[in-house]
Each structure stands twice: as structure tokens, then as C-alpha cells.
Amino acid sequence: MQLSNRKRLVISEWDGRILLHIREYYSKEGKMLPGKGVTLNMEQVGALILAFPEALEMLKEKRVELPDSESADGKEEGKQVVKAEKVHEHEDTHDDKHDDVDVVGVE
Numbered sequence: 001m002q003l004s005n006r007k008r009l010v011i012s013e014w015d016g017r018i019l020l021h022i023r024e025y026y027s028k029e030g031k032m033l034p035g036k037g038v039t040l041n042m043e044q045v046g047a048l049i050l051a052f053p054e055a056l057e058m059l060k061e062k063r064v065e066l067p068d069s070e071s072a073d074g075k076e077e078g079k080q081v082v083k084a085e086k087v088h089e090h091e092d093t094h095d096d097k098h099d100d101v102d103v104v105g106v107e
Contacts, residue, residue, distance in 0.1 A: 008034075020045050 001009040003022070010021045023037030040048065059066065 018042055 003009055006025050008021075008023055008025060010023065012019050012021065018041075020040045020042075021034075021037055022040075023034045025032045026035045027033075056066075
């Protein structure tokens with residue numbers, strides 16, 4: 001899932017474990033490559049999900065406006081086109097134990 005021009009959220013499997021990666025990508029020789037980021041195991045993803053209600057309240061207190069579910073789903077004018085592509089997670093870790101994963105991007 002493309003979060004911005006250079007940031008992506010990717011789910012992969014490595015050594016029998018499901019992992020969630022949030023990475024910043026960079027361009028090299030016309031190719032987008034994974035760079036710095038964070039990888040969470042499912043226990044950490046669960047903790048992050050449980051922390052979201054409190055984080056949302058903190059953002060509301062700071063008067064931060066977030067997109068609503070309709071605009072995020074592309075149901076309003078100016079909707080985004082969602083595109084899925086197959087990528088090789090090996091580029092991220094240089095480890096042959098990673099499987100191919102689907103990345104969903106937004107155009």
C-alpha cells in the first residue's frame with residue numbers, strides 16, 4: 001500500500017512469520033528501492049492497533065484533520081486509483097527466505 005510518493009506499507013512472510021514493513025523508497029538508476037524503515041511482527045502490529053484509539057484522541061486534541069473513510073476509499077470527487085503489483089521482497093532484505101508479496105499502490 002503506497003502511503004505517499006516514497007513511503008509504502010508492505011506485508012511479507014519470512015521464516016514462517018508474517019511481518020509488516022513501513023519503508024521509505026529511493027530511486028536508483030530509474031528503479032525504486034527500499035531504504036530506511038521499520039518492520040513489525042504480529043505482536044507489535046497488535047499493540048499498534050490497540051494504541052490507535054488513544055493516538056487518534058491525541059491528534060484530535062491537537063486539532064489535526066484526518067481524511068474520513070469515504071475520501072480514503074476514493075468515493076469522493078478526485079478519487080484515487082488503486083493498483084496492485086507483484087514485487088520481490090528479496091530486494092529489501094537480501095535474504096532468499098522472503099516470499100513475493102503484493103503491494104497496493106495509489107495513483
